[in-house]
């Protein structure tokens with residue numbers, strides 16, 4: 392058996408007619424930048440998430456930059472976040488001249504541990520960026536109450552979690568600003584780079600819209616120093632089609648996850664923790680194993696692709712050497728990064744594939 396990790400081609404074939412027609416319509420109009428499909432997608436994203444404003448942008452990375460720029464994050468500010476995430480979460484903080492301040496993760500959820508946040512707050516702290524890792528939002532009530540107490544902003548890095556639900560709300564509808572990514576392998580992916588920011592604040596929404604186009608509030612008049620951060624019309628046309636099918640695709644992902652958990656329940660590994668208050672978007676189905684490298688090699692021989700999200704926590708990355716962290720600072724993130732392994736995950740993993748993977752494991 393040869394299993395596909397993300398099954399992107401399969402999904403394209405499934406919606407090919409609609410996607411091709413939507414892309415052709417853009418080509419016929421040649422409205423490549425800020426065409427009507429952009430606004431259509433933003434309206435549909437607002438409706439889907441319940442957030443008052445959805446603003447598309449060039450990527451999940453750009454979304455984080457727009458969010459922090461809108462909140463006036465400046466050189467010297469400190470931003471608290473998790474070391475167990477994709478580089479973009481902390482890289483964007485550093486890119487704006489601010490300082491990422493890491494806090495270890497919870498060993499069950501792999502998300503930032505709120506009980507360890509407060510000791511890291513200083514007078515320079517401006518915001519907390521929780522990441523909804525693998526699709527599962529962090530303990531947002533606890534994080535929001537710490538933020539309220541210390542007058543901090545909350546930006547949710549929801550690159551992996553579009554459509555996830557925390558206590559009845561999507562994670563795009565929490566915090567001051569929430570971001571997402573439409574990178575192809577994300578639960579809702581386009582055919583290149585794309586992303587979005589979400590907020591319930593009219594003021595922040597207006598500012599992010601202006602920042603997205605070089606800080607321009609009137610043609611060739613620039614209110615702020617901004618970025619070239621638009622999502623192009625073709626990519627919006629693709630997501631417009633996929634979003635129509637997303638509720639169903641998300642349910643299928645959830646079913647795949649439940650089937651994995653059932654099939655793996657007697658194996659010597661740790662299956663994902665599921666908080667009853669949360670419905671994950673299941674960007675990844677990641678298990679903890681003891682002999683990961685050997686296991687990955689053996690699974691590969693059997694036609695089962697695996698991935699590691701992420702093999703090195705961010706406080707140990709070369710680019711953050713100047714922050715002065717060392718091995719042992721965040722023991723849970725360090726241990727999990729050695730043991731975590733993601734299994735093939737998408738809406739279309741078949742029952743016999745899950746069975747085969749479980750048997751091989």
Ligand SMILES: Cc1ncc(COP(=O)(O)O)c(C=O)c1O
Nearest residue numbers: 450451452477479480550572574
């Ligand atoms: C947690 C996290 N943050 C940010 C990003 C950046 O998103 P993008 O690749 O769209 O720039 C990603 C995606 O890879 C991610 O997983």
